[in-house]
Amino acid sequence: MLADNNYELLSSLGLLKIDGYEFLESLGGGSALSSVYVKGNNKIVVKFLISPRNKVELERFKLEYSVLKDNKLNMDFGDNPSREPKYFIGPVSSYPLPKIALNLKEYHSGMVLCFGYKYEEGSLLSHISTKDYSIEEKYEFLHRIASGLSYFSQTGYVHRDLHPSNILLLDDFEMPKYDRDRTENDPRVKFLDLGNCQSDDLENAHIYGIERDADEQLVFHDNNKRLLTSFVSMPPDFLEHGSATKNYDTWAFGIFAYNVFFGEMPFELNDIKDVTELRQQQGLPANVKSRLYELDDGPRLIMQHLLSWRGENRPEIHSIVRLFSWLVYRSEEFTDIAFIKRVIHEHGFDPYHDPRDDYY
Structure with a gap:
């Protein structure tokens, strides 16, 4: 209901104009509201936090801004978004995060905070139907999403709240050919809402010269003592391993991939009881196994690994791109089960490939 009243709310706060940008329309949101602002031909999305309920909520909002502003990929973006990213391996057009266009600001004695990022035209993954895709088109689609997620993983953060409403697909993407190093893939996929993200290498973050003006440890501690309302994004082994859960985002990708293949969710997870019961099973439920056997051996074995309740058995994000590239290009x-298993266990690489062949 609050999202419907963004204009009135922002008007009452005197925030219909910010740094020369004027309110255009609401995008909605939860406790953090988002609206589109415009200045000339430039559009930005301004995200607000109004009356934070506690210090964790405040630091979570500040952390999201900080990660977008500075991460392992964009050390040269900072306040000058026209510069090329320094560490990003891939086309600049596929930089996987929104680019900060309005620095973090506080109003009304810190009771209102906001920051803005560049608005880009695209379609949320939740608005795209794949029910009429051929199996080959589904492979290609999942390869594209996996490629974008692999670029995101270079930021040094795990998203931890991956679902189709947090993934934006831009136009003019290009996945030209099989590419071992993924440097030619241009999937143009953006990942939104990093409120639950967590560093995958917090101890070595100083190597990149990143100093956060937010209490990361406070946010991460809160992340690991509570359950997400979106149980689909949370692998069952999080209940056992917490912050040590391996390949967290891989699980969410596996759930999405299953939905693409079969037009339904593999599990009905509505509360913690459902997650606990799933965790207590020794393997995939019989109905899920049965559906997976409708696939060829390659995608079936890939899916079985993606949906493993043991994080060490789930492929790392970068491996998923290579695995789906086999389905698309090779x-x-x-087709041979022993070979497929070997490829999966060798992170998607061709066990018979001699890298010296690339130079001849």
């Missing part, structure tokens, strides 16, 4: 070589 399916005729991906």
